[in-house]
Every structure is written in structure tokens, then in C-alpha cells.
Amino acid sequence: MQRCELRPRQDLSRKVEKAFLRALDIVERIRKSGKAEYEGFFTGVSGGYVEPGASGALTRGKIEILPTGRNFYAVDPTTLPTPAAWKVGIDTAEKLIKYYLEKHGRYPESVGQVLWSIDGYKADGEQLAQILYLLGVKPVWRPDGSVKELEVIPLDELKRPRIDCVINMSGIVRDTLPNYIYLIDEAVTKVASLDEPLDMNYVRKHYMEHLSKLMEMGKSTAEAQDISLSRIFCAPPGAYGVGVNLAVEASAWKNDDDLAKTWIQWTSYAYSRKHFGKPAPEGLVLSLSTVDVINRNHMSDEHDIFGCCCYFSFHGGFFNAVKVLTGRNDIEIVTVDTRDISSTQVRGMKDEIERIVRAKLLNPVWIDEMKKHGYRGANEFSRKILHLYGWSATTKLVDKWVFDEITNTYVLNEEMRRWFEENNVWALEEIARRLIEAAERGLWNPSEEMLQRLREVYGEIEGILEESIGEGEVQGGAIQIYTSEDDQHWKERMQDVEKVISMLKKVS
Numbered sequence: 001m002q003r004c005e006l007r008p009r010q011d012l013s014r015k016v017e018k019a020f021l022r023a024l025d026i027v028e029r030i031r032k033s034g035k036a037e038y039e040g041f042f043t044g045v046s047g048g049y050v051e052p053g054a055s056g057a058l059t060r061g062k063i064e065i066l067p068t069g070r071n072f073y074a075v076d077p078t079t080l081p082t083p084a085a086w087k088v089g090i091d092t093a094e095k096l097i098k099y100y101l102e103k104h105g106r107y108p109e110s111v112g113q114v115l116w117s118i119d120g121y122k123a124d125g126e127q128l129a130q131i132l133y134l135l136g137v138k139p140v141w142r143p144d145g146s147v148k149e150l151e152v153i154p155l156d157e158l159k160r161p162r163i164d165c166v167i168n169m170s171g172i173v174r175d176t177l178p179n180y181i182y183l184i185d186e187a188v189t190k191v192a193s194l195d196e197p198l199d200m201n202y203v204r205k206h207y208m209e210h211l212s213k214l215m216e217m218g219k220s221t222a223e224a225q226d227i228s229l230s231r232i233f234c235a236p237p238g239a240y241g242v243g244v245n246l247a248v249e250a251s252a253w254k255n256d257d258d259l260a261k262t263w264i265q266w267t268s269y270a271y272s273r274k275h276f277g278k279p280a281p282e283g284l285v286l287s288l289s290t291v292d293v294i295n296r297n298h299m300s301d302e303h304d305i306f307g308c309c310c311y312f313s314f315h316g317g318f319f320n321a322v323k324v325l326t327g328r329n330d331i332e333i334v335t336v337d338t339r340d341i342s343s344t345q346v347r348g349m350k351d352e353i354e355r356i357v358r359a360k361l362l363n364p365v366w367i368d369e370m371k372k373h374g375y376r377g378a379n380e381f382s383r384k385i386l387h388l389y390g391w392s393a394t395t396k397l398v399d400k401w402v403f404d405e406i407t408n409t410y411v412l413n414e415e416m417r418r419w420f421e422e423n424n425v426w427a428l429e430e431i432a433r434r435l436i437e438a439a440e441r442g443l444w445n446p447s448e449e450m451l452q453r454l455r456e457v458y459g460e461i462e463g464i465l466e467e468s469i470g471e472g473e474v475q476g477g478a479i480q481i482y483t484s485e486d487d488q489h490w491k492e493r494m495q496d497v498e499k500v501i502s503m504l505k506k507v508s
Helices: 002-046 083-104 126-135 171-176 178-193 201-214 223-228 244-248 258-269 279-289 309-326 349-361 364-371 375-395 398-410 414-423 425-440 448-468 488-506
Strands: 052-054 072-074 111-115 138-142 146-153 164-169 232-234 270-271 278-279 293-298 334-336 343-347
Touching: 052 126, 072 178, 072 244, 083 126, 083 138, 083 293, 083 334, 083 343, 111 126, 111 223, 111 309, 126 178, 126 293, 138 178, 146 178, 146 232, 164 171, 164 178, 164 201, 171 178, 171 232, 171 488, 178 201, 178 232, 201 223, 201 279, 223 270, 223 279, 244 258, 244 278, 244 309, 258 279, 258 309, 258 488, 279 309, 279 398, 279 488, 293 309, 309 334, 309 349, 309 375, 349 364, 349 375, 364 375, 375 398, 398 414, 398 425, 398 448, 414 425, 425 448
Parallel strands: 052 072, 111 164, 111 293, 164 232, 293 334
Antiparallel strands: 138 146, 232 270, 270 278, 334 343
16 A cells, blocks of 8 residues: 555655756756856857857747757747647637637537747747647657647547638748748648548538539639639738738728728739639638637737737637628637636637727837837827737727727827927828717717817827928828829729629529
8 A cells, every 4th residue: 555655746846846946947047048148149250150050939938949049030930839738729729619619509510710920939830730630630740849740639539620820921921931831731621631521511511512613604614613712811921911001001992891802902912732822802702701719929028919010910810800791790810819828718809909999009018118219109109009009900909998098098198298399290090080080980889078179189289290290291180081092903803802702692
């Protein structure tokens, strides 16, 4: 009996010893980093040899990046997703499915995925793993850590339908992580060919539906099969982005349809093992028609959804395009939060927007820290509020109270207004003008008193700018809307999108 009790204690002792030795190793690596940074920098600027080293996120357990001070390389794409990332991918995929099931009482047939390069460079392919697991396949690794092949997970092991995925990848993923394209395309092709019930294999279900519609449109069998398997879309080779941010920032849109057609026109190029940027608007539109939920993984507090125009442009633009195409109001838009991989969660985008609003834009501590940076801090205020407006334009998920509080905090607060005038009045002009535009477009319904005061303050800002620039004109509070109707080339591109949508509706 006593001998039986010894083994658990010995096992625990070994685990404690192993953890202690690992901690000592990390401490030693950190201790060496200061000197290594100093020596590496001066060796580099002197034209000397700096030893190469791995990069990545310590929060993902990548202690191999220590000590720092080395000439770091990004990642070995052939190892993605890593076994550790695969575990996170399974976890987040299951939580994403559960989130949708609890809200709608059924499985999502297709998940839209906004896939950026940060997934490869900082998260070791966690979102890639999530996509593969949703499709119902798993990686097989070689002894050296590279991915050898993909293996289909049997339905009796998966215990759920295979969920289709539609990928809007960034141009950087396209250009620097081509294995993402190969793996996802291989997974889709494998799953679409399985002889399984269509209610347990949504990839095959959609493939068969798309095939029928495309052949009815007059496509050859080979071409229809090719398009029906397309799931990875991006801008054409050499181009980046999805265009929605440009339209929003230039006020170059009248309604949701304009933004949807812009997103589709920019994104309608298919990528696979066979094709690199093949125009495939039919494939994109067909795939969008099946999407139930759109996701992007968020893995670090180093950035947030107001930090760059790409967030609302890619993610919000994707959501808007699906809503416009399908006419459905039950499409979900979420972010899978993997900042803490021990406690990942799925968060609705409305909650995520308000989380960042409270944490930063309406947080007095954050505001005070930004003000210390003067001109640049004012620019940061303006930039984030512009991107908040972009989220409202694409998702309609910014509540009235948010715009009210932003107005009170940044424009109607006299002390804050004086600070802007002293440091960067142009940033204040941008903030006030976007708030007026939000009201004029019906994105925000302020009280008459607040809107009147906002316009009065804008008039004061306009006067300051006119005095500062001397001769010339200031745009003023009137929003000049410029759309595809004002540009022949742009109009033709939008008409191409309209034609594809119209043709597909006829065979639906």
C-alpha cells in the first residue's frame, strides 16, 4: 500500500522539479537579454555578424526567442500550425460552434474567417488550426515539426457536422504564408469529395449546390467544379486591402450596397494550389450566401479594433457584404479572444467595440497618457474615433450612448477642446466632422441640442483653421459624398459585381 502511494508523490516531485528548472532557464535567458541587446545592436550597426534567433510571443510559451538581441527571423511556415496551436484551434473552434448553437439552436453551415499574418507570426497558426478543425481535418507532423499532410477526422470522432469556411485573407498572408493557401485548399478538396450525408458535411453540401448553379449559368463542368471549391479570397496579386476603408474615409458611399459591392470587387480573386489570384466573383458571391458567422481571432493587447482601418474594413466589410447579399438579419459577427490561451472566449462584436471604447476612448487614464504626446496623441484620438465610425458604417453596432459620450468627451468639453487647439486642431476638426457625418447618415441619433452645439463648435474650429492657413478653403461641415456614379472606371467595376449578383439570383 505504501509503495503504491510513492509513485504519485514521485511524479509530482518530478513535475515540480521540471517546472523549477524551466523557470530558472527563463530567468537566465532574460538576464542575458540586456547585454545581448546592447552587443547585438552595436555589432549590427558596425556591419558585424549578429547571430540569428527565433521571434514570436512569450505569451505563447516561446522561450526560444530569449535571449533577445539576435537577428530574428519570423517563422518557418512549414511548421504551421504547431501542435500547441492545434490545441488552441480545437478549443476555439468548439467554443465558436457552441456560441452559435446556443444563440440559434443549430450548427453554423459556414464560418467567414478574416485571416491575417499575425496568426502565423505571433500565434503559430492558431486560427489556421481553427479553420482546419471546423472543416474536420487534422495535421500530421514530421519528426522535424513540419506539417507532412492532412488527415480527415472521421465523423464518429468529430461528433458534429463538418463546418464550411470562407476565408478573406490579407495580402501579407498571400505573399508570405503560401502554405496557408495550400493547406486550406487541400482540406476543402478532401472534405468536399467525401461520401457523407450532406447534413453532416456542409462543405460538400455547398459544393454540390454551387456546382449546380454554375452549370445552370453555362459554366463548363471543369470550370464549375473549380469555382465551387474556391474558399480562399483576397485582393488581386500585388494589391492589398478590401477597399471599404477607402470608401468610408473618403465619404465615397451612399448606402450599405455601395460598401458591399466595394468589398466584393476588391476581394473576388480566388487562391488555391492551382490558381494564384484567379478572378472568381461567382465563387465569392456563392460562398458568401452560405455564411452564418464571421470571425477574426484577436491574440494581443498590443493592438485593438480601432488601431487600424483594416479592422472595420476587412471584418466589418465582410459582415456587411454577407448581410446585403443574403438580406438576413441573423448573421453573427464575433471575435475569438485568444489573448489568454488558458481562457479563450468568443465575444460578439458589439461587446468588443464597447470593451475598447471603455478601456481606451472613454478611459480618463488612457486619455491623459495620450495627451502627453501632444500632436501625435491628438492624432491617435482622431484615428481611433474615425475607425469607431467605420465600425458603425459597416456593422451598425455602435450604440447612441457611445457617440454621445465621445462627443461630450472630445468636442463639447471646453478644456479638451482648448488642448486640441493648442496641439492639433486638425484632429479635432476630423473628430467633429465624423460625428456630424454619423448623424447625417443616420448612424447616430443625437438630441437636437447636442447636434446643434456640435455644429456650433465645428463652426468655431473651421474659423480657427481658416485663420491658420490664410488663403485656401476648408472642407467645412458639409459632407461631400462621392460614389461610383461620379467615376466611369469605378462605375464599370461596380456594374460587373452587380451583373454577377443578378445572374446568381436568377438561378437561386
